[in-house]
Amino acid sequence: MTAPTTLARPVLGYGTNGLADHPLGDALDVVQANGYGAIALTLGHPHFDAFTDGWRDRARRLGDELRARGLRVVVETGGRYVLDPFRKHRPNLLDDAAGAERRVAFLVRAIDVAEVLGADCVSLWSGVRPEGVDASTAWARLVERMSRVVVAARTHGVRLGFEPEPGMLVETVADALRLRADLGDPPEFGLTVDLGHCVVVEPGGVEAALRAAGDLLVNVQVDDMLPDAHEHLELGTGALDLGLAFRTLAELGYDGVAAVELPRHSHAAPRLVRESIARLTEVMERIG
Numbered sequence: 001m002t003a004p005t006t007l008a009r010p011v012l013g014y015g016t017n018g019l020a021d022h023p024l025g026d027a028l029d030v031v032q033a034n035g036y037g038a039i040a041l042t043l044g045h046p047h048f049d050a051f052t053d054g055w056r057d058r059a060r061r062l063g064d065e066l067r068a069r070g071l072r073v074v075v076e077t078g079g080r081y082v083l084d085p086f087r088k089h090r091p092n093l094l095d096d097a098a099g100a101e102r103r104v105a106f107l108v109r110a111i112d113v114a115e116v117l118g119a120d121c122v123s124l125w126s127g128v129r130p131e132g133v134d135a136s137t138a139w140a141r142l143v144e145r146m147s148r149v150v151v152a153a154r155t156h157g158v159r160l161g162f163e164p165e166p167g168m169l170v171e172t173v174a175d176a177l178r179l180r181a182d183l184g185d186p187p188e189f190g191l192t193v194d195l196g197h198c199v200v201v202e203p204g205g206v207e208a209a210l211r212a213a214g215d216l217l218v219n220v221q222v223d224d225m226l227p228d229a230h231e232h233l234e235l236g237t238g239a240l241d242l243g244l245a246f247r248t249l250a251e252l253g254y255d256g257v258a259a260v261e262l263p264r265h266s267h268a269a270p271r272l273v274r275e276s277i278a279r280l281t282e283v284m285e286r287i288g
Helices: 024-033 055-069 097-117 135-156 173-182 195-201 205-216 242-252 266-287
Strands: 011-015 038-042 072-076 122-124 160-162 189-194 217-222 224-226 229-233 257-260
Touching: 011 072, 011 266, 024 038, 024 055, 024 266, 038 257, 055 072, 055 097, 072 097, 072 257, 097 122, 097 135, 135 160, 135 173, 160 173, 160 217, 173 189, 173 205, 189 195, 189 205, 195 205, 195 217, 195 224, 195 229, 195 242, 205 217, 205 242, 242 266, 257 266
Parallel strands: 011 038, 011 257, 038 072, 072 122, 122 160, 160 189, 189 217, 217 257
Antiparallel strands: 224 229
16 A cells, blocks of 8 residues: 655744734744744844844844744845835835945845844845836846845855745746846745735746746745735635645645735734634645
């Protein structure tokens, strides 16, 4: 009799940007109490300011606490107003030299934090093309600036998870793979795939996007979306085929973090933390 095949199982996590009304310790309590095995830590307000004095000691203490709790961690760099209180996600890697230097410095500090925490990866994105900057110039800027981020990741032994984002210069997995190739296919450069984004921008949908990422996949963000809007929705309220997504992850052998990302839903965090893991567990049990 042939033994049943055991499929890989992602480690379910929850993003701290969906717990913005909870102090970090309380957020960890809520996540752990509901059976998650990881967090996706968004740097910046309110949970971890990476530029205040003593950040390294705080990162060491947090790393110790996460290990004691049995929680893995990925570092997310998508805080909305981390560098500019008036402009969301700006400056980015495509902006003028002075602005881009601030973004590069932030990403390098995120790599420092990830090293201290023992994080799986640092997740990052390109940003939107600035007004008046043509696509070829923006791409050249991105390659030059990302080359320095890759060197920092290599120096500190940290993986990068580059995330395609709707509306940004790197919008699809194919775009991210092109960027990796232009950087010389560095081993430090992996991919983050947001399952909801696949509904909006990926031509072949979620399965094709995940298969294109393949063994470069180092981080997964879990949320639902509708095809016509980049808006993170509760699981089951959009058009994502969650079963297909997790079946594909299992077939790819993915056993990294898959963290729920609902950054606009902190007001309902305890309910959504509970309901999200129930839905994901049901899906994974159905897959086997």
